[in-house]
Amino acid sequence: MDIFRIEGPVQFSGSVSINGSKNASLPIMAAAILAAGKSVIKAVPHLSDISVFSRLLGRLGCKVTRSRNGDLCIDSTVVDNPIGEYEIVRRMRASICILGPLLARCGRAEVSMPGGCAIGDRPVDIHLRGLRELGAKIHLKNGYIVAEAPHGLTGKDIFMGGPFGSTVLGTANVLMAATLAKGKTIIESAACEPEVADLANCLNKMGAKITGIGSPRLTIEGVRQLQPAEHQVIPDRIEAGTFMAAAAITASELRIQNCRFDDMMAVVDRLRNIGVTVDAANNGCVVTRSGSIKPADITTQPYPGFPTDLQAQFMTLLSLAEGNSVVIEKVFPDRFMHVAELNRMAANLRKEGPTVIVAGVKKLIAAPVMASDLRASAALVLAGLAAEGTTTIQRVYHIDRGYEKIEERLNPLGAKITRQSI
Ligand code: EPZ
Numbered sequence: 001m002d003i004f005r006i007e008g009p010v011q012f013s014g015s016v017s018i019n020g021s022k023n024a025s026l027p028i029m030a031a032a033i034l035a036a037g038k039s040v041i042k043a044v045p046h047l048s049d050i051s052v053f054s055r056l057l058g059r060l061g062c063k064v065t066r067s068r069n070g071d072l073c074i075d076s077t078v079v080d081n082p083i084g085e086y087e088i089v090r091r092m093r094a095s096i097c098i099l100g101p102l103l104a105r106c107g108r109a110e111v112s113m114p115g116g117c118a119i120g121d122r123p124v125d126i127h128l129r130g131l132r133e134l135g136a137k138i139h140l141k142n143g144y145i146v147a148e149a150p151h152g153l154t155g156k157d158i159f160m161g162g163p164f165g166s167t168v169l170g171t172a173n174v175l176m177a178a179t180l181a182k183g184k185t186i187i188e189s190a191a192c193e194p195e196v197a198d199l200a201n202c203l204n205k206m207g208a209k210i211t212g213i214g215s216p217r218l219t220i221e222g223v224r225q226l227q228p229a230e231h232q233v234i235p236d237r238i239e240a241g242t243f244m245a246a247a248a249i250t251a252s253e254l255r256i257q258n259c260r261f262d263d264m265m266a267v268v269d270r271l272r273n274i275g276v277t278v279d280a281a282n283n284g285c286v287v288t289r290s291g292s293i294k295p296a297d298i299t300t301q302p303y304p305g306f307p308t309d310l311q312a313q314f315m316t317l318l319s320l321a322e323g324n325s326v327v328i329e330k331v332f333p334d335r336f337m338h339v340a341e342l343n344r345m346a347a348n349l350r351k352e353g354p355t356v357i358v359a360g361v362k363k364l365i366a367a368p369v370m371a372s373d374l375r376a377s378a379a380l381v382l383a384g385l386a387a388e389g390t391t392t393i394q395r396v397y398h399i400d401r402g403y404e405k406i407e408e409r410l411n412p413l414g415a416k417i418t419r420q421s422i
Contacts, residue, residue, distance in 0.1 A: 002396040004407065006384030007416035008366060014413050015255035016243055018284075019045040021236035022402050023309075024195040025072075026053055026094045027172040028202050028233060032074040033060065033101035034176060035206050037228035044072040044233060049092055049401045056088045056095055060102070076228070084111035086143060092401075093122045099147060100127075100173035103136055104180040108148045113140065118373035120334035126162045130174035133158040134181050153181035155222050161189030164331055165302040166216070168193050175200060178220040179208040187218040193303040194263045198234045205229040237263045238309040239403065242378050245313040246410065247287040248276045249320065249386045254413065257284040266306040270298055270314060274321065295323035295360060300331050312338040312379035319347035320386060321360035328355045338376035341369040345383050345391070366391040371398040381406065385415055 020043030029050075032039040044050055054064040054072070060082060063075040082102040089095040093114035102109035114122045128138050128145065134153040139146050155178060160171055171191040176199075178185035190196065192214055200213040206229045209221035240259040247254035248271060261268070261280045268278045271287070275294040279286045296318065300308040308331035318325040319342055329335050333354035343349055344367045348359040366389030371377035377398040384391030393399075396419065399406055407417035 001394070002419050002421050004381065004384070004393040004396050005418045005420060006381065006391045006393065008385050008387045008389065008391065010250055010385055010414050010416060012247055012250050012252035012254050012413040012415070015257055016409055016413060017257040018235040018240045018243070018259045019043070019404055020233040021195055021198070022047055022049055023168070023236070023238070024198040024233040025050060027097045027169065027176070027195070027199045028231060029053055029057060029072070029074060030097045030101050030172070031176055031199060031203055031206070032062065032076050032228070033057070033079055033098065033105050034179060035226040035228045036077050038073060038075045039228040040230040041072045041074065042230070042232035045236070045404050047400065047402060047404055048397065049094065052088060052092050053095065056084060056098065059083070059085060059088070060098070079105055082106040082109045084109070086112035089114055093117055094169060096124055096127060097169045097172050099145065100131060100175070100177035103131060103147050103149050104153060104177045107150050107152070110144045110146050113143050113145060118337050118376070120332045124170070126160055126167045127170040127173045130158050130160055130170060130187070131177055134174065134177055134185065153177055155181045155183035155185035155220070157186040157188065159188045166191040168196060171196050171218070172199055175210070175218060175220065176203065178222065179203055179210070179226060181220075181222040183222055185220040185222065187220070188216065190216050190218045191302060192216055194234055194237060194260070202229060202231040205231055234263075235259055238307060240264060241267045241307065241310040242313050242382075242403070244271060244278070244287045245310070245317050246382055246385060248274065248289045248293070249317045249382050250414070251289050252414070253286065253288040255281065255284065255286050259284040261285055266304055267310060270296055270306060274317065293317060293321040293360070295321040295325040295358075297326045299328040302331065308332055308335060309375050311335060312375045313382055315349070315356065315358060316342060316379045316382045318358045319349065319361060319364065319383075321358070323360050325358040325360070326355060327358060330354065337372035338379045341372075341376070341380055342383055344369060345387050347383075363388055365389060368392045368394070371395040374398055374402040378403065381417070385410070
């Protein structure tokens, strides 16, 4: 098991280029199931989540390889074992997004129920509602979702909204299934995240007929067959936002390249509200913080609202603000595993249900802390960059799920992070 030792406080300078999006890559990898043959996905980051998903596709019958230039090649000529095993799904809830494509390709699928995780329950009721609307017969057996559509799927008008708004992977599952359904499907209250739009654009390259991409209403004209395609995934806006917060918390100037500025408006709005300068530059932006950190209120919402995946990182930044901030988590109300760990570093955070009152403190103090989930772990790295002393973070594997060798990206900018195996 690896730990990080992080010396602080540090300042950054220079530039960083953003990798391809993990959350665009995973559903696009699943989409390869829909078209027998060899698909090539470019800019897929080298992350443990991608490796786990590649292994899952292998269990289905696909052949997944990385070419020398880093492209991910998925040969889905054979998909003869439509089963998403618990042993894999329990480690990565995003595995659920094989359900829709398996149902459309094979007419049946058995996928383990994802179960909960550190950020809260991960229900899939809306996924199942949408697939049932397309004509699938679905029941639960020994913790597995058993879905059957032996005579294929039929297009339908489907409302996909839930108590927390839209669902990203629920939209992906139903969207992928609908591409091969007979007739037209309308998905109302579809997720508008850029990663869903990227999936839809990839599906259209495969021969799907999807309109309304990027809007809450997707219209899909079913087709008989899809063809394998080549697609480059979009840059990772959550990684970009994490680096923006890192520049802000270390009072640095940082150039962030290969970042789609338009995908980041809610994040840029909050940074500017906090007193951070963010200037658009070609193919990215420059983030500068020279003055104090101003308090700001943040409420997470589905896109285009402030992303829940940056809530923990921005809470760390606000913990050093000159005044009190309020952070409200409206997507995953329990997503606060980082609060107790940040308080151990002398932050002053008080949780009241889905709300955290952030009373700004003058400084954070290094301490031994424990990573718990991907984004909470990134928040602890940011805290270590600003805290006085040496912060040690255990269970670094959580960070490796979503950030490619983060210490090798941050150290050239000025960070002092060492990874140790214990
Ligand atoms: C995706 O998860 C992302 N994962 C998450 O990123 C992200 O936090 C989340 O979307 C929200 O943006 C990937 O794309 C691989 P949801 P997903 O379904 O699709 C409720 C990261 O750190 N809900 O949009 O699983 C659910 O409980 C990860 O990279 C239902 O009630 O999230 C939540 O409150 C973490 N019923 C809300 O909707 C359902 O059937 C949004 O969840 C489905 C979801």
